[in-house]
Amino acid sequence: MHLTSIAIFDHHAYPLYTEERWRTEPLERYFTLNPSPEMLPFVRDSLFFRRSLRDLAEFFGCEPSLEALEEARLRHPYLELARWLFAEANISHLLIEDSPGNDDLWPAKTHAQHLALGVGRIVRLEAELEQLLNHHDSASRLLQAFEAHLRGLTPSAAAFKSVVAYRSGLDIGRHNLVELERAYSELRRSPPSHQAPRITSKPLLDSMLWIALKVACETGKVVQFHTGYGDSSLDMRLANPLGLRTVLEAPELRRLKVVLLHGYPYLREAGYLASSYPGVYLDLGLTIPAGSIHAMRTALHEATHLAPLSKVLFSTSARHSPEMFWIAARWGRRIVAQVLEQAVYNGDLSSEESDWAAQRILALNAAELYGTFASSPTEPVVSLF
Numbered sequence: 017m018h019l020t021s022i023a024i025f026d027h028h029a030y031p032l033y034t035e036e037r038w039r040t041e042p043l044e045r046y047f048t049l050n051p052s053p054e055m056l057p058f059v060r061d062s063l064f065f066r067r068s069l070r071d072l073a074e075f076f077g078c079e080p081s082l083e084a085l086e087e088a089r090l091r092h093p094y095l096e097l098a099r100w101l102f103a104e105a106n107i108s109h110l111l112i113e114d115s116p117g118n119d120d121l122w123p124a125k126t127h128a129q130h131l132a133l134g135v136g137r138i139v140r141l142e143a144e145l146e147q148l149l150n151h152h153d154s155a156s157r158l159l160q161a162f163e164a165h166l167r168g169l170t171p172s173a174a175a176f177k178s179v180v181a182y183r184s185g186l187d188i189g190r191h192n193l194v195e196l197e198r199a200y201s202e203l204r205r206s207p208p209s210h211q212a213p214r215i216t217s218k219p220l221l222d223s224m225l226w227i228a229l230k231v232a233c234e235t236g237k238v239v240q241f242h243t244g245y246g247d248s249s250l251d252m253r254l255a256n257p258l259g260l261r262t263v264l265e266a267p268e269l270r271r272l273k274v275v276l277l278h279g280y281p282y283l284r285e286a287g288y289l290a291s292s293y294p295g296v297y298l299d300l301g302l303t304i305p306a307g308s309i310h311a312m313r314t315a316l317h318e319a320t321h322l323a324p325l326s327k328v329l330f331s332t333s334a335r336h337s338p339e340m341f342w343i344a345a346r347w348g349r350r351i352v353a354q355v356l357e358q359a360v361y362n363g364d365l366s367s368e369e370s371d372w373a374a375q376r377i378l379a380l381n382a383a384e385l386y387g388t389f390a391s392s393p394t395e396p397v398v399s400l401f
Contacts, residue, residue: 034120182242199220257276
């Protein structure tokens with residue numbers, strides 16, 4: 017199968033760096049989620065990095081060495097290179113987790129201005145709550161303000177996202193007002209810091225999420241949950257998507273639509289949930305392209321053991337450098353093609369059905385879920401700004 021003509025609807029990614037930051041960042045940094053300098057020498061020995069080094073050398077027409085590649089990529093004007101790589105990646109839409117106030121990153125609207133694709137903003141729920149933290153003297157007032165704030169963001173948001181898996185885990189409970197106010201008081205007694213507050217209190221995070229999920233239900237917004245593979249601050253034991261069962265069983269959230277991001281190593285669990293709950297979808301971003309080729313194939317195979325093909329989505333989950341979007345798109349198409357060809361060989365799909373499945377996974381599932389899609393490059397670019 018040749019899938020280069022399918023324009024990818026990239027429903028989960030992160031902003032590009034500004035040119036100044038991009039020119040000073042070591043290439044290896046993009047191949048690990050651990051920011052520690054001590055990790056960089058080991059990154060060069062990962063299968064992901066070694067494979068990508070050859071891929072990028074082919075793209076830039078240089079020797080497959082880190083030194084030659086760094087020299088080749090930095091010769092290009094940044095904006096010109098970004099447009100080139102995105103065009104080669106054939107990405108039609110980009111939903112990105114915006115980071116207001118970070119001067120090293122393009123704002124979401126800058127992507128819409130400079131790149132020939134539709135752009136939407138993903139609102140990270142925990143970050144929005146943290147912005148309000150110091151302006152209210154009780155948890156109940158904080159959460160009331162958060163709900164009003166979130167409803168105000170809804171018209172310009174493509175989706176909501178939670179990283180509660182990084183903080184207190186996906187087993188989201190219900191807490192009474194006494195527990196909630198006690199947790200908030202403890203948080204406000206913490207010594208002041210020059211850094212933005214980072215909420216890890218389970219009663220506060222869980223209570224915030226019940227409000228956000230209610231707003232998402234009422235407004236039709238998709239909620240993305242980070243599950244599985246992430247950076248070193250993630251306790252993987254708390255990131256199993258099966259922990260979301262309380263949310264998925266809540267009667268008041270029957271219309272909720274949830275996307276389970278990344279998944280590794282919980283692709284089977286995510287596939288089970290997608291097969292059992294109408295509002296659950298699963299994503300393969302980060303697992304593709306960060307895994308070995310065998311791991312990437314296995315992940316898609318396992319995702320589709322049970323999950324309907326209309327509920328499996330590919331995203332780049334790329335961050336900061338345009339090369340990472342190109343690499344992810346390249347391997348996303350390759351892995352989807354290889355797994356679907358195997359499904360035809362096994363008798364699971366006909367040849368015509370495999371073509372349909374490729375369209376669904378790379379583009380149409382996300383287009384229908386998030387509600388915007390450009391079917392041809394001649395249509396106007398869509399932006400939520």
